[in-house]
Amino acid sequence: MANDQCLACHVEEEYLPEGYLENDIHTQAGLSCAGCHGGDPTSDDADIAMSPAAGFVGVPSRQEVPQFCGKCHSDIGIMRQYQPRIATDQVAQYYTSVHGQRLQEGDQKVAECVSCHTAHGILRAKDARSTVYPLNVPGTCQRCHGDADYMKEYGIPSNQYDDYAKSVHGQALLENQDTGAPACNDCHGNHGAVPPGVASVGQVCGHCHVNNMQYFIASRMGEAFAEEELHGCEECHGNHRVEKTNDDMIGTSDKSVCVDCHAEGDPGYEVAKTIRAQLAKLTQSYDKAIARQSEVQRIGMDDVDIGYLLREAHQSLIQARTLVHTFDPEKVAPKTEEGVVKADEALVAAVAQIKEHKVRRRGLGMATLFITMLVVALFFKVRQMETR
């Protein structure tokens, strides 16, 4: 690198590619310009250094980019010297994606490697400054997918980013900086990016929400959805704008998603009503116990055991909410009942603590009275002694 004449000349001439970073990952690994573009980096004569005879290939066209990068990235023999466990199927995956297929068809607007990773300022995906760092992925995709004019000819919406940013996932990732929250690539894939189809939506969500997916697939509702070719989770929860769930989503109120398909009188309507009532019973018991726990904390009494019981009740509530995806009240009931028992135990413990607090005060009152009587008696005794 020290004797790299490409870099020496380009720096001297101040003719560097757009977005050039000195700490680009390839430069860090000892690869200079000739590593990708070919040519002779030892010659300070531009005509010799950049001659086809010296292997110079110049700037690849957009269509050539995947193969250009794949020269090394698809060759495990080359790549394992940098990272023994690195994947080398990016280019192969890319050609299965909508981007890759369109590029092969001659579409010059679709994303290729450089569109997402940049060309001369590539950083490790773990680097927070990288365009493909989890927190930056939605912004990187949005550069094209958020541009209505750019997307016009494809007939797809361009509001995914805005919807995503408002979703429970987007808030976790973008606002809370939780890198564990899903970005675009976690559902769509990255190199092999495709929109999830009818059959795969459940699998995509189920990658993280495992129990919900299994309960759903095994339920009557799951079977019906498959027959009707409905998009599993998406039908109730939406896609990019997945909102934080709440108990009102189930039941028969206007806010419920069940009434979108089930009308009064059909069995699904009754199931929704029953499950909603089961959840309501548990949440009411839980909220009541929580209110008492706050009172216990406020008066400075022991809430350690109450806290444990409430944690168990809350765990039951979470599990019951997951069991909603069985759409079977008989499966939800044991869990809600278990939670109600724990919440009621917590309530009893909290009431006992509040009672104990009153007992303490009463005890103090009695002790104070007794000591005060002693004080008064002593006072009169001393006065009697001293007036004698």
Next chain:
Amino acid sequence: MGRRRNMAKRTYSWLDERFHISPLIEFMRHKYVPVHRHTVWYYMGGVALFLFIVQVVTGILLVLYYQPDEESAFESVRFITTKVSFGWLIRSVHSWSANLMVFFVFVHMFSTFFTRAFRKPRELTWMSGFVLMALALGFGFTGYLLPWNELAFFATKVGTDITGALPFIGEPVKILLRGGPDVTGATLSRFYAIHIALLPAIFAAILFLHLLFVQRQGMHEPDYLQRLPKEKKKLIPFFPNFLLRDTLLWLMVLNIVLFLAVFFPWELGEKADPFAPAPEGIAPEWYFMFMFQTLKLIPGHVLFVEGEVLGILFFTLVGIAWMFVPLWDLKQRPERRPRPMTVIGVAGIVYIIIFTIWGYMA
């Protein structure tokens, strides 16, 4: 009734025959305490003594359950306050009584200072009292860490860091106190040993001397009272009158401590996490606040001396000077006012109050 009195008499004779306690009783019976407009200050030392006794009793009870270990100290204190019968009361009384004890020690000390009771022949009573005060502060400093909560952990870190700033001996003393370069479980067991064994042993010995001096020399009389003829002085017997008055006040203080313990239970806070960043509002116990605030205000460097070192040297010198007050007492004509020693005392109190409030406001 007569039988019981007879029994008591026989027991007394039995004891007297063996331990000769009659002279002691005679001594107490003939000991008188002067009554005048400053008599109220005589009781402050007694109140501090009473609170010390409360500390010993509650402290022994706490030791039954407390575990001086990094892993279990916090949990054991929580166990005491939540599961042990009356543990909440004992722990809360111990904490409140400790703070009130330091407060009354300060009141006792300043009242002795202003009534000039430290003068001849009571120089050693004053000096032993000063050492007792320093030990009481030591009790406070070591006891503060024992619940192993977040605030105490970082306050101890800051406190021992300040010691480390002393020239030459600072670093070794810091390591000696901490039991290593950092505040760890070793510091906790060390502080525990100091709190429940070392300090009580020294404190008990010096307290014995202090009380012996007081009993031997009697109560100090203010100047104007000393000039009065004996028949014009109002005196009350130490036993039982003064002792009963003392008891009366002790019971009132006990009532206050119980009230505070029940209505304002001492908080436990969060368990200390040595790897967590220091929380906001780290503060030492209130009685160290004026020193802490002073150290914060001194610039990093004053001439070629480090600010912190200068502050510590200042407090050390003031402490030494305060201990040896009887040796440099500025005496002067009584008609001249204000008296210089009174000015010094008032300035000291004003400084402590202002800097303490400032420390809490900052």
